[in-house]
Amino acid sequence: MTTLRGLGQLTRMEIKLYFREFFAVFFNLGFPLIMLFLFGSIYGNTPNPFFGGYGSVDVLTPAYLAMLIGTSGLLTMTISVSTYRELGVLRRYKATPLSPQTLLFAQLLAVFLMLVLGVVLLLVCAKLIFHLRFNGSALSVTGAFLLSSLSFFSLGFVLAGLMPSARSAQAAAMIIYFPMLFLSGAAIPREVLPAAVRRVAQVLPMTHVVNLLRGLWIGEPWGRHLTEVLVLAAVAAVGLIVAVKTFRWE
């Protein structure tokens, strides 16, 4: 009973704390919305052969889901775990009856719930303002979203575990995140990227998130995205193992 109550209270507290951090709220919730309004108002959402007969918002919205996942997993998760460790917050929680698993799960759950909030805000705005189209299955897209989240959250823990300090973990997260954001097609549509860049971008996990979500969004079958699924599952598996091996409380 106390475990569940502790988990609930800690998750609630983490969400409260999140809203007290201007940068967290801006990057996680605000940035994708700003991008949506910017591109949506410039290009509208009329079908366009350049995007395979879809509008720019139809193509950008699933890509922004990838952006949201990347921000939550790589930035928020990495920074919060490494900072809590460095300040000794994790130590303090560990001195309570709360189990270590409960403690980490609460951190993860809080970030994930904020991610879901970001997704809902994005979809509602895209639908209401730009008449977003959706031809896929909600179940498939949810499944792909969960798989992608799992890989990126484990990457966040890996970075927090491998980097010696909060500052270096934050720097590493930024260095990995920002190029990936722009090369993967998560921030700008892959259609405008040069072919060479797109080829190189195949090594980035986020590219696979973008391609998988964009494909399923317009109703393509899973069969056409086996590579993406395999890559993301492998990242998640390796990431989890490394995360468990490298995790430190202090």
Place this chain on the structure above:
Amino acid sequence: MNRRAVLEIEHLKKYYGDVRAVDDVSFKVAEGEIFGFVGPNGAGKTTTIECAEGLRRPDSGRVRMLGLDPRADGRRLKERLGIQLQETSLPQRMKVGEALALFASFYPKSVDRPTLLKQMGLEDKEGAYFDKLSGGQKQRLFIALAMINDPELIVLDELTTGLDPQSRRSMWDLVRGVRDRGRTVVLTTHFMEEAERLCDRVAIIDGGRLRALDTPSNLIRAHSAENRVIFSAEAGFDPGRMRTLPRVSRVERDGERIIAYGSDPKMVVEVVNYLGANDVPFRDLRTEQASLEDVFLALTGHEMRD
């Protein structure tokens, strides 16, 4: 010491590489006492108590806290234990009242929070962010968190570090209050005065080894630590004649400064009477009582650093 032992440590060892942080330490803490761990920084105090709390894994030795093995029964133990750590923090933007409510939710039972805030002198800080608190206020908040579950045993690591003298004294009263309610307190300190005035029993630890363990007054008596009368007199004064005083064990002279030693506190009266009766013009007279500081020096051959 017939009371139940709430903490038993036998042959505890913890090495960090070649450094023997804790080197074969054994002792027992009885229910209802204030037990102090005294020694300089790096002596092994924190490592010992963190092994006892189950936060660190000892290399060898046996630990029983409240009858439980901290590694196997960590959760049940921590429900009955209050812990204040060194080098810890809360999220910067957490409010004082929120921290207490959150930590209360981790335990099956908790104390009345407004009362606790008042006890800690934090009643007007309930809505303050953690990072806006002063060092002393943070310290008091951590002690409040250690008491939130009304623990049977409370472990305070460097409880008054960072506190001003007035808060330090009120913290001592608070710790005595905890003991007077039948709870046990284990604390570490590198302030000898704190150990002497607050603790029922004191363990002196240095270089990872337990050097002595007893009540402060027994320790001072056993190590024949002496009281001192220190004063300045003119060069013509011959201190040799003071040696005939029955309670003065020896007299030292260093230029104008004269120091008389004796283990009986009444030697102070003898020395002052002697100076008065013989019309000795003296200046800057002060007395130093035998203290744990002297015991530490006698035991380890060096003074407490810091």
